Amino acid sequence: MALSRDQIAMRVAQEFKDGDYVNLGIGIPTLAASFVPEGISVMLQSENGLLGMGPYPHEDELDADMINAGKETVTAITGASIFNSAESFAMIRGGHVDFTVLGAFEVDVSGNIASWMIPGKLVKGMGGAMDLVAGAKNIIVTMTHTDKHGNPKLLRECTLPLTGVNCITRIITDLAVLEVVDGAFLLKERAPGVTVEDIQAKTGGKLVVSENVTEMRV
Amino acid sequence: MSGFDKVVATYQEAMDGLADGMTVIAGGFGLCGIPEGLIAQIKTLGIKELTVVSNNCGVDGFGLGILLEDKQIKRMVSSYVGENALFEKQLLNGELEVELTPQGTLAEKMRAGGAGIPAFYTATGYGTPVGEGKEVKTFNGRPYILEEAITGEFSIVKAWKADRYGNCIYRHTAQNFNPMAASAGTITVVEAEEIVEPGELNPSEIHTPGIYVNRVIKGEFEKRIERKVVSKTVHNTTAKESQ
Numbered sequence: 037m038a039l040s041r042d043q044i045a046m047r048v049a050q051e052f053k054d055g056d057y058v059n060l061g062i063g064i065p066t067l068a069a070s071f072v073p074e075g076i077s078v079m080l081q082s083e084n085g086l087l088g089m090g091p092y093p094h095e096d097e098l099d100a101d102m103i104n105a106g107k108e109t110v111t112a113i114t115g116a117s118i119f120n121s122a123e124s125f126a127m128i129r130g131g132h133v134d135f136t137v138l139g140a141f142e143v144d145v146s147g148n149i150a151s152w153m154i155p156g157k158l159v160k161g162m163g164g165a166m167d168l169v170a171g172a173k174n175i176i177v178t179m180t181h182t183d184k185h186g187n188p189k190l191l192r193e194c195t196l197p198l199t200g201v202n203c204i205t206r207i208i209t210d211l212a213v214l215e216v217v218d219g220a221f222l223l224k225e226r227a228p229g230v231t232v233e234d235i236q237a238k239t240g241g242k243l244v245v246s247e248n249v250t251e252m253r254v
Numbered sequence: 255m256s257g258f259d260k261v262v263a264t265y266q267e268a269m270d271g272l273a274d275g276m277t278v279i280a281g282g283f284g285l286c287g288i289p290e291g292l293i294a295q296i297k298t299l300g301i302k303e304l305t306v307v308s309n310n311c312g313v314d315g316f317g318l319g320i321l322l323e324d325k326q327i328k329r330m331v332s333s334y335v336g337e338n339a340l341f342e343k344q345l346l347n348g349e350l351e352v353e354l355t356p357q358g359t360l361a362e363k364m365r366a367g368g369a370g371i372p373a374f375y376t377a378t379g380y381g382t383p384v385g386e387g388k389e390v391k392t393f394n395g396r397p398y399i400l401e402e403a404i405t406g407e408f409s410i411v412k413a414w415k416a417d418r419y420g421n422c423i424y425r426h427t428a429q430n431f432n433p434m435a436a437s438a439g440t441i442t443v444v445e446a447e448e449i450v451e452p453g454e455l456n457p458s459e460i461h462t463p464g465i466y467v468n469r470v471i472k473g474e475f476e477k478r479i480e481r482k483v484v485s486k487t488v489h490n491t492t493a494k495e496s497q
Contacts (some may be wrong), residue, residue: 171358
């Protein structure tokens with residue numbers, strides 16, 4: 037059965053190592069912060085200029101000067117640092133952030149990602165997404181395997197304007213965990229109750245099935 | 255030392271010299287850390303045909319959004335402009351141009367502008383619509399695009415504390431683009447929550463040295479919160495760990 041948003045986030049959080057600096061995009065990526073495994077500490081980077089982002093504030097802690105990259109009120113953890121936007125993107129573009137997790141409309145077998153613009157619809161902007169995909173050491177894309185009409189989002193070639201080229205290595209969907217290797221999607225894990233054939237049928241780009249496809253632990 | 259006293263008493267003095275067609279660089283991220291009174295003064299002055307460089311364009315009725323009401327902005331350079339219905343309308347009407355710029359590139363363009371660096375190479379945007387028409391150069395096997403610096407006739411900045419010499423300290427994430435904006439303006443105007451005497455700020459803790467600043471004014475801020483989200487659970491304030 038396809039995983040829920042929480043289950044995708046849970047699987048994402050299994051990727052983190054103790055001591056990782058992590059930037060989480062809006063949506064499912066943000067949920068991953070709630071599922072960090074026991075014994076693992078990660079520090080969250082918010083690209084408006086906060087390293088060590090904490091939970092949302094209580095009513096009595098609300099502070100207009102403390103917001104996250106989604107412009108929501110937020111807190112800082114003990115040991116956090118706050119800095120300007122150039123510094124924030126220096127750590128992103130300089131490859132110092134260990135993990136970036138973000139959503140996408142499409143990913144293709146060359147590791148290209150489209151996540152910010154649908155022609156014909158109003159374009160609001162890319163924010164920090166292009167910087168993040170160009171700079172992070174490890175990028176995980178989380179998304180549903182197909183769009184709401186059932187069309188594949190893992191493609192031979194992205195059809196929408198790109199956010200970044202040749203930068204995506206790992207994709208976690210509601211059906212599978214895949215890597216981008218040698219011009220194909222390498223199927224590593226499948227969701228419980230989902231068959232390799234299901235995944236094959238819903239993947240647009242070339243799919244290579246790993247010798248040992250395991251079941252996602254969620 | 256009076257030559258270094260940059261404090262002005264009125265918003266009129268603070269924005270004196272701003273004229274139609276100029277470029278204004280504004281600090282702030284969303285509604286956080288925005289120079290509210292200086293933006294209001296630009297509205298009062300009715301200056302038109304402005305190019306405004308700022309990560310966002312406020313919301314309807316607040317922040318830079320109020321400059322849309324009388325169509326004072328001709329061109330907006332931003333990374334994200336989705337919070338604002340009037341912006342959307344003017345963009346679709348063709349009354350407003352927008353140059354969407356990746357957030358890190360925007361910050362670096364301002365930083366470079368202030369530092370006398372005319373352009374820089376970055377991997378951000380290569381192979382995307384942002385990279386179209388820009389020079390590409392390969393370093394160590396990876397392609398980068400050339401991005402040009404930004405400077406402006408005016409920069410408007412919001413500080414927490416400023417001293418009379420223009421040294422500034424920002425508070426929490428209200429820092430954001432303010433230090434880069436401060437460095438990139440020909441005339442940089444700081445609106446501060448508090449003005450103190452020289453010596454009251456710890457020199458080692460100053461974010462923006464006064465050399466970048468031309469005018470300082472004491473402001474009153476509403477500090478509106480754009481997205482109030484409140485937690486109902488008990489916090490663990492150490493590094494993010496499972497319970």
